[in-house]
Amino acid sequence: MxxxxxxxxxxxxxxxxxxxxxxxxxxxxxxxxxxxxxxxxxxxxxxxxxxxxxxxxxxxxxxxxxxxxxxxxxxxxxxxxxxxxxxxxxxxxxxxxxxxxxxTPKSVVPSALTQSAVLLDNLQDPGNLGSILRSAAAAGIKQVYCSGGTAFAWSPKVLRAGMGAHFLLEIFEGVDLAAVVAHARIPVLATSSYATQSVFQADLTGPVAWLFGHEGQGLAEDLLQLASQHVVIPHLGPMESLNVAAAAAICFFEQVRQTQK
CATH class of the missing domain: 3.30.1330.30 (Ribosomal protein L30/S12)
Incomplete structure (x- = not known):
């Protein structure tokens, strides 16, 4: 030594x-x-x-x-x-x-999206990113696609928040999410407060890709329009919206619930 x-x-x-x-x-x-x-x-x-x-x-x-x-x-x-x-x-x-x-791993982006995944558009907060990675890994999701504006997934702060999730995932960074969505062979779901369908009503029994955006501004409009479905997470209190990491966890584990029926 x-x-x-x-x-x-x-x-x-x-x-x-x-x-x-x-x-x-x-x-x-x-x-x-x-x-x-x-x-x-x-x-x-x-x-x-x-x-x-x-x-x-x-x-x-x-x-x-x-x-x-x-x-x-x-x-x-x-x-x-x-x-x-x-x-x-x-x-x-x-x-x-x-x-x-x-x-840090260098992963090649697949030619088409065929398995459950998370797509992150301009997510800024390292704690949120790490928490989403941790929830995704716990829910059995294997792939995470990060846009160029998303926080660096391998920064020490994100790694600490991820608690080892990084080593169970394929993480693709600097990705053109619009191209990924366009070539997806599975449904791509985006959360929106304007959606009429609850996430609990959506069919999540097969592979799906989850699309989440910036903590304050949400998803870019072009990505929102490309999504196959828009879903809302119903809540009773007067809060306008949920933290993105909390919203992601709800979506992932509703998918887990449906696939374990």
Whole structure:
């Protein structure tokens, strides 16, 4: 295990860029997993990381020591940092002191949409995106298509909110959603407060694609018009609408309910 004590160390500078710059993460094709849960999920569902980083204090943690041993057994480069240097990299307050550096997957968009999926148009909030990914994975959905204006799915904030869902999904970024919808071989459903059909009345027993938009502005009008069906989530209170992540979860699990009848 290599110890890095200087903030001028080239590897530490690279780590700092990955931790603080979305542009650097995209350019390098790498990102950071922060914490034991994400590290365990990655090892279980994907494999070994490109690099393992621990704080000096974390070396005393039994869970960290076990994960570190797995990495070392797989010939993964491991580095230890003084606690102050490590805390610069981590966005988790009172975290355990473990980071994985991983390569972000590069997935090729399928020629046609044939299985249940989620299509996200200009979704901005990392917490909402991560929550939607987590709900989609829990509902058995495998594919997520993100427009160019949607938050970077592999940012540390989205990864933390996703709680390991990323490793169970195919995530396509920078996608022309209009083209995906146009080539869909399954129904594409969009939620709309103006729809007359409830999501609970829609036939969700087969594969469907769910289309969700920007937190404040909603779906772009051209995408809304391309959808096969518009559905509404009925609610009793005077609130105008639901949070997009909450709306998505309701839709996904209504689909689960119908398919398990």
């Amino acid at each position: 290599k110890s890095i004590t200087s903030s001028a160390n080239p590897m530490y500078k690279e780590l700092k860029l990955l931790a603080t710059s979305s542009q650097a993460r995209r350019k390098a094709g790498r990102t950071l997993l922060d914490g034991v849960h994400l590290a365990q999920s990655y090892l279980q569902h994907v494999g070994l990381p490109a690099l393992c980083v621990v704080s000096e204090t974390a070396l005393l943690n039994a869970e960290v020591a076990s994960l570190l041993a797995q990495c070392e057994a797989g010939a993964v480069k491991c580095v230890v940092l003084p606690d102050p240097h490590y805390h610069v990299l981590s966005q988790v307050e009172h975290g355990v002191g473990l980071l994985f550096v991983i390569d």
